[in-house]
Amino acid sequence: MKGILDIGNSVIGVRNNTQSSNHPVSQSPYPRRPVSRRDGFTLLELVIALLLIALLVGMVFSTARSSLILGNSVVQTQNEEMLHQAFFELLEKRFAALPGNTRMDLVVTDGGSHYITDLTLEQVPLSFTWGGQERTAKAIQLSTVKRRSGFLDIVLRYYENEIIDPDSTTGSGFASSADEEPFAEIILLTDVAYFEWRALDGRTMEYQYDWDLPGRLPLQMELSCKFGASGEEIRQIFWIPPRQNPEVFMRQLQQSAGQGGGGTTNPGNGTDVEIPNIEINPRPGGRSGGGQENNNLPPGVTPPGK
Numbered sequence: 001m002k003g004i005l006d007i008g009n010s011v012i013g014v015r016n017n018t019q020s021s022n023h024p025v026s027q028s029p030y031p032r033r034p035v036s037r038r039d040g041f042t043l044l045e046l047v048i049a050l051l052l053i054a055l056l057v058g059m060v061f062s063t064a065r066s067s068l069i070l071g072n073s074v075v076q077t078q079n080e081e082m083l084h085q086a087f088f089e090l091l092e093k094r095f096a097a098l099p100g101n102t103r104m105d106l107v108v109t110d111g112g113s114h115y116i117t118d119l120t121l122e123q124v125p126l127s128f129t130w131g132g133q134e135r136t137a138k139a140i141q142l143s144t145v146k147r148r149s150g151f152l153d154i155v156l157r158y159y160e161n162e163i164i165d166p167d168s169t170t171g172s173g174f175a176s177s178a179d180e181e182p183f184a185e186i187i188l189l190t191d192v193a194y195f196e197w198r199a200l201d202g203r204t205m206e207y208q209y210d211w212d213l214p215g216r217l218p219l220q221m222e223l224s225c226k227f228g229a230s231g232e233e234i235r236q237i238f239w240i241p242p243r244q245n246p247e248v249f250m251r252q253l254q255q256s257a258g259q260g261g262g263g264t265t266n267p268g269n270g271t272d273v274e275i276p277n278i279e280i281n282p283r284p285g286g287r288s289g290g291g292q293e294n295n296n297l298p299p300g301v302t303p304p305g306k
Helices: 002-022 043-096 246-259
Strands: 103-110 115-130 133-146 152-159 184-200 220-227 233-239
Touching: 043 184, 043 220, 043 233, 103 184, 115 184, 133 184
Parallel strands: none
Antiparallel strands: 103 115, 115 133, 133 152, 152 184, 184 220, 220 233
């Protein structure tokens, strides 16, 4: 019985060996890991994605910032140019409208790195509202004020009283009073590198840096200025049209009226022209009457009604 069992076991072992040899099983040298399904990103992938997003946002913001800076600089430059042009137009209108009896005083002082100028005009009455009150300025002054930054400010001052003394004996024709305080000041321009005037004398045709001639105005005013540290030099010329002094005109009219007869003097253009007196007597018969004709008419003048 025992021998039969041993034979059966050996037959079963042979059969198993035959089946295993017919179907070989491949074995990997590395142990197989269990396969698991991923439901998200790894930490490294998230960090790389955040870095890319931050880089793109930074590029967009830098481009937008540079565009804003460029736009602001263009707008600022345009505003400054418009302000400078308005300032020059204001000076041109003021110089062109100066009356014949205007008093002008131009004083230049050496301030070290800059020339400080004070241009004073009198007998140019200006009425305006300041502080809610009606004020009239009998004198205006365009001055340069030096700042700590090294640049200049252009200040327009209004004075209620006259500040030029025409009877000064200080060696110049005019002398400005330092005791008078302006009742209004307006800063027209800032950050000016230099601001210099020159006056052209119409008689000598020479430029002067000072003007203190009583009763006379220059033929033109030349302004040389520069705005900012990197600005270009600007040179403007303002013409002052010659006009008859109204005080002299009224004085000549009074003298002519006091003399009487002999003609009338016409000082409107600065020259004396004698206008002859022509006396015309009307006819006794009037315009339609048939009276005697007037023989006192000048040659070539036809009586009325002919």
